[in-house]
Amino acid sequence: MESSLSISKLRRRFTRRGSSMGMSHLFLAFLLFNALFCCDFMTVQAFTGTYGINYGRIADNIPDPESVVTLLKAAKIKNVRIYDADHSVLQAFKGSGLELTVGIPNELLKDMSVNENRALEWIKENVQAFLPKTHIRAIAVGNEILGGQDLELQEALLGASKNVYSALQELKLNDIEINSPHSQAVFANSFPPSAGVFKEELMQYMKPLLQFFSQIGSPFYINAYPFLAYKNDPEHIDLNYALFLSNPGIHDAKTNLHYDNMFDATIDAAYAALEAAGFAKMEVRVSETGWASKGDENEAGATVQNARTYNRNLRKRLAKKKGTPMRPKMVLKAYVFALFNENQKPGPTSERNFGLFKADGSIAYDIGFTGLRHSSASSSLLSLKGTGGSGGFMSYFMVLTSCATVLLMVLLS
Numbered sequence: 443m444e445s446s447l448s449i450s451k452l453r454r455r456f457t458r459r460g461s462s463m464g465m466s467h468l469f470l471a472f473l474l475f476n477a478l479f480c481c482d483f484m485t486v487q488a489f490t491g492t493y494g495i496n497y498g499r500i501a502d503n504i505p506d507p508e509s510v511v512t513l514l515k516a517a518k519i520k521n522v523r524i525y526d527a528d529h530s531v532l533q534a535f536k537g538s539g540l541e542l543t544v545g546i547p548n549e550l551l552k553d554m555s556v557n558e559n560r561a562l563e564w565i566k567e568n569v570q571a572f573l574p575k576t577h578i579r580a581i582a583v584g585n586e587i588l589g590g591q592d593l594e595l596q597e598a599l600l601g602a603s604k605n606v607y608s609a610l611q612e613l614k615l616n617d618i619e620i621n622s623p624h625s626q627a628v629f630a631n632s633f634p635p636s637a638g639v640f641k642e643e644l645m646q647y648m649k650p651l652l653q654f655f656s657q658i659g660s661p662f663y664i665n666a667y668p669f670l671a672y673k674n675d676p677e678h679i680d681l682n683y684a685l686f687l688s689n690p691g692i693h694d695a696k697t698n699l700h701y702d703n704m705f706d707a708t709i710d711a712a713y714a715a716l717e718a719a720g721f722a723k724m725e726v727r728v729s730e731t732g733w734a735s736k737g738d739e740n741e742a743g744a745t746v747q748n749a750r751t752y753n754r755n756l757r758k759r760l761a762k763k764k765g766t767p768m769r770p771k772m773v774l775k776a777y778v779f780a781l782f783n784e785n786q787k788p789g790p791t792s793e794r795n796f797g798l799f800k801a802d803g804s805i806a807y808d809i810g811f812t813g814l815r816h817s818s819a820s821s822s823l824l825s826l827k828g829t830g831g832s833g834g835f836m837s838y839f840m841v842l843t844s845c846a847t848v849l850l851m852v853l854l855s
Contacts, residue, residue, distance in 0.1 A: 488579040488619040489727070490541055492760040494521030494777040495798070496730055499528070500784040503801040507534035510781070513803050514540060517811045523729070523777045525585065527568035536575040543580040543777075544568065546606065548595060551584050555601030562609040570613055580619040581606060582729070586665065588644050588651075589627030596647045600654060607658060622651070623663040623729035626670075626708070629715060635768065636696040638711030639718050652721050662721075664712050665730035666776075668704040669743060669752070673792075676742035679704070685733075685748060686755035699767040705731065705756065710768040726769075728776035731756065734792035735806065744792045746807055753778065753798060754809040 497510065505513070507530050514522060515538065523543040524531055535542055546554070546564065554561045569578050583603045587595050603620060610618055626632065628648065630641040640648050655662070668684040682689035684704045691702040701707040712726045733752035737744025756778065765772040783797035783806070800806050 488541070488543075489775050490520050492763055492773060492775045493519065493757065494523060494541075494775070495519050495781050496523045496525075496777050496779045497531070497781045498525060498779070498784050498787075499531075499782075500787045501782060501801070503785055504782045505801070505803050507531045509803060511535060511538045511540065513799065514538075514781075521777065523582070525582075527564075529568075529572075532568070532572045532576050532578070535577070536572065539577065541577050541579045543582055544578055545582040546584060546602070548584045548587060548592075551587070551595060551602040552598045554605055555598035558605040558608060561602070561605040562612065565606065565609045565613060565615070569618070570615065573615070578618065580621060581610075582663070583620055583622045585623050586625040586627075587622065588647055589625035596644075599647065600651050603651065603654060607654075619660055620658070621655070621660050621663045621727075621729075623665055625665050626667070629711060632708065632711035632715075634692065634694040634696065635699070635701065635707045635710035636694050636714050638714035640715050645719070649719055652716070652719060652724065656721055656724055661725040661727045662712060662716060663727050663729040664709070665779075666705060666708040666712075666728050667731060668708065669733045669748075669792075671704060671708075672743045673737070673741050681743060681748070684743070685751045686759060687751065697768065701767060703759075705759070706766045706774075709774060710766045713766070713768050725772055726774075728774070730779040731776055732779035732796045734795045735797075736795040737792035738790050741790060741792050744795070749796075750807040750809060753807075757809055 495514075504510075507528075510531075511534050514520075520539075521541050521543075522535075523545070525545040526547055527544040532542075532544075550560075550564070554564070565581075569581065572578060583606055584595070584599060587599050590596070599622060603622060606620055610616065610620070628640055628644055630639050632638050652662070672679045672681060672684045680689050681687075683691065683702070686703045686705070689702065691700055692707065693700055699710075701710075709726050709728065713722075716722065716724050716726070733749040734741065734744040735746045735749035756776070760774065760776055763773050764770065765774055778798070780796045780798070782799055782801065783795050785794055785801075787793045797806055798809065805811065
């Protein structure tokens, strides 16, 4: 509204003074600027909608990044997180319109914490060089550091985060979010949700980090895995409660809130821990969640049926665009783990079987994606329906068309 009033006043002012050629050009330039501004042309968001996916690549049999872009667009998955800043991936994502979070590997953080130039050079090489065509919206500074055993790395996390932020400011990349995902190992207690609290020995690192992220408006990211909780204690955890299926649920006596699934309870435990630490207003987002479709004999619940059920119901839950019982107005956003099975990951069998898609790009199991076909002898990335590389261009064209329409309406009125 303010822009329209400004345009009207300015136009009347120019009309009174006469319509010289120079003034006309200046006026048109002003209108164009306002039209572009009104169209929100430069708006940047770190997470669009509520659903994202982790694109892990510790495998020797998954599709090339260009094919992955085709797959993601066909599945209508817009938010993607990678664990590094691989240039082949960044190049493939150019012009795709997909929103990308890149990661700074843990092994780089100690150097970055004491060397601001190291952070600056990393961002120049791995972020700035690919902007704006590759939509890099966020940088994850390490992964699961405070829940690990490396004390030097824990000490380095805050300094590295500050230097990454300073480098972004220096390069005028102010719209890129920085964060640092945590494992559930940062909690001393998480049941019932209202009793969520961080481990006391981590508070010397956690509290300053939360203070910094609070100041710059970054969310708290948590890797939330009901699968791991069930696998470790199948005798005492209701599988239906972990899978979003019908169950009695739990009642939190302190808050008088009811929980019918473990996912929401885990997120609210994080909110309770943040509140106890003095950061009640900080948003919680899920950086990883998923369910293994295969596991070792001692990995309870790792089946295709359970993986399908969890991921299908998770997708439905996120599609409702609602919050948790403790934070009903804070719409929950999550990155699912993972795009593919990663056959070279170390650890138990489950670690290599979290993928929603098979190595050939076909669906591992149906969770309701449209535009995709089931696994068969002929199904592959080449059989995806409704794909094409013009999505980014068409969006760009539509924005320009809308802006031009606004400009024309003003000129003709």
